[in-house]
Amino acid sequence: MQIMDELNVQIVDKLNGDIENLSLRLRGFIKDQVSGFKKKGVVMGVSGGIDSAVALTLCVRELGKDNVYGLLLPEKESAPSSKTLGAEVCESLGVAYEEVSISPILKSLDIYDKKEQIIKRTCPEYDSGIHKTSLVLPDFLNQGLLNVPYIKLIKDGEEVAKYRLKAKDYLELIGLQNVKQRSRMIVQYMYAEKMNYAVCGTTNKTEMVLGQFVKYGDGGVDIEPLADCYKTQVYALAKYLNVNEAIIQRPPSADTWSHYTSDQDFYWRMPIHIMDQLLYAWEHELPVEVIEKNTELSRETILKAQRHIDRIKDTTEYVRAVPPICYVGK
Amino acid sequence: MGQIMNDILDYLKDNSFIDRESSLNSSDSLTQNGIMDSIGLLELMDHICEKYSIEIPEDMLTPENFDSLQGINDLIVKLTK
Numbered sequence: 144m145q146i147m148d149e150l151n152v153q154i155v156d157k158l159n160g161d162i163e164n165l166s167l168r169l170r171g172f173i174k175d176q177v178s179g180f181k182k183k184g185v186v187m188g189v190s191g192g193i194d195s196a197v198a199l200t201l202c203v204r205e206l207g208k209d210n211v212y213g214l215l216l217p218e219k220e221s222a223p224s225s226k227t228l229g230a231e232v233c234e235s236l237g238v239a240y241e242e243v244s245i246s247p248i249l250k251s252l253d254i255y256d257k258k259e260q261i262i263k264r265t266c267p268e269y270d271s272g273i274h275k276t277s278l279v280l281p282d283f284l285n286q287g288l289l290n291v292p293y294i295k296l297i298k299d300g301e302e303v304a305k306y307r308l309k310a311k312d313y314l315e316l317i318g319l320q321n322v323k324q325r326s327r328m329i330v331q332y333m334y335a336e337k338m339n340y341a342v343c344g345t346t347n348k349t350e351m352v353l354g355q356f357v358k359y360g361d362g363g364v365d366i367e368p369l370a371d372c373y374k375t376q377v378y379a380l381a382k383y384l385n386v387n388e389a390i391i392q393r394p395p396s397a398d399t400w401s402h403y404t405s406d407q408d409f410y411w412r413m414p415i416h417i418m419d420q421l422l423y424a425w426e427h428e429l430p431v432e433v434i435e436k437n438t439e440l441s442r443e444t445i446l447k448a449q450r451h452i453d454r455i456k457d458t459t460e461y462v463r464a465v466p467p468i469c470y471v472g473k
Numbered sequence: 474m475g476q477i478m479n480d481i482l483d484y485l486k487d488n489s490f491i492d493r494e495s496s497l498n499s500s501d502s503l504t505q506n507g508i509m510d511s512i513g514l515l516e517l518m519d520h521i522c523e524k525y526s527i528e529i530p531e532d533m534l535t536p537e538n539f540d541s542l543q544g545i546n547d548l549i550v551k552l553t554k
Contacts, residue, residue, distance in 0.1 A: 310515035
């Protein structure tokens with residue numbers, strides 16, 4: 144009987160089920176953790192994306208709008224809509240917020256110039272006056288290619304060239320880009336400590352499992368209410384919590400490139416509903432037949448995708464790890 | 474094992490992907506055995522392009538072409554012809 148149930152499992156239904164109860168559990172978690180830390184409220188970076196909109200709404204409903212403070216933390220390459228939507232969500236919830244540009248921090252560390260140099264040596268025809276740029280990985284499901292990063296040049300909204308990044312340039316670029324999230328973390332703590340608030344994170348379970356966050360950047364927070372909710376569940380929560388439809392419809396992105404680069408293009412390399420079903424199946428050790436039924440992917444593609452996900456998890460183990468301690472007293 | 478596979482094996486040893494004393498069969502998986510992660514693969518691609526003066530087309534950047542010494546050997550032979 145149990146085997147039959149397992150074979151008929153509808154993963155999307157499981158993920159979208161009982162959202163009201165999930166919302167209550169998350170609210171309870173927020174309250175318990177904030178009071179456990181003896182903090183008066185939470186500070187949160189509001190990006191204009193769905194994760195921070197959901198986390199902010201949950202915090203406001205549980206702690207009250209007067210105990211939540213929003214920070215809009217744009218920089219030179221942020222999409223203008225990030226700021227507009229971030230402000231809108233704060234205003235619709237009645238949350239006090241402030242805009243703090245992190246561009247001066249990035250300029251002081253020469254981040255933009257160093258990034259330009261890498262793009263120039265990778266893409267000979269790059270002209271910052273003409274081109275926008277984006278970092279992408281090839282689509283996995285249709286092409287089955289390795290995780291090889293490319294810089295894309297975009298002119299008037301159209302891709303005009305694509306160049307493979309060398310390993311050393313890719314590593315340097317990631318280090319430079321991650322300063323953005325780490326700068327935001329510094330600003331959030333500056334406010335949180337002044338107000339005796341905790342910093343609330345917005346990382347979801349899809350991102351957590353895939354290591355899709357910056358260690359000591361957006362991962363540098365006091366509480367992570369969404370970290371056991373797949374992105375699909377965050378969408379369901381957003382609908383349940385009446386989050387602004389423009390935020391729900393917006394393609395998720397870290398928003399760190401001059402051309403808006405979606406998480407599907409750089410991280411997931413497949414639609415999010417497929418990625419979440421694969422991750423859910425992995426977590427619950429569901430047989431391949433069940434995944435075939437749910438995703439309509441072939442067995443071969445599923446097995447390849449599972450190996451691809453295993454490689455990502457392996458590579459990002461370091462991102463999730465807390466600093467190991469050598470306990471000398473035991 | 475041919476010259477190309479020996480060169481790759483030396484690269485893996487010189488860059489601490491495997492121990493000096495270790496050996497690999499030509500069909501052993503480099504990723505499934507935990508020898509290389511995705512960054513290691515990118516470094517290996519750069520090494521191959523530089524050493525053999527080749528460019529690897531995007532459609533050849535497949536797990537099959539890079540997962541074993543044999544796969545890498547076949548790829549290099551094809552691109553240096």
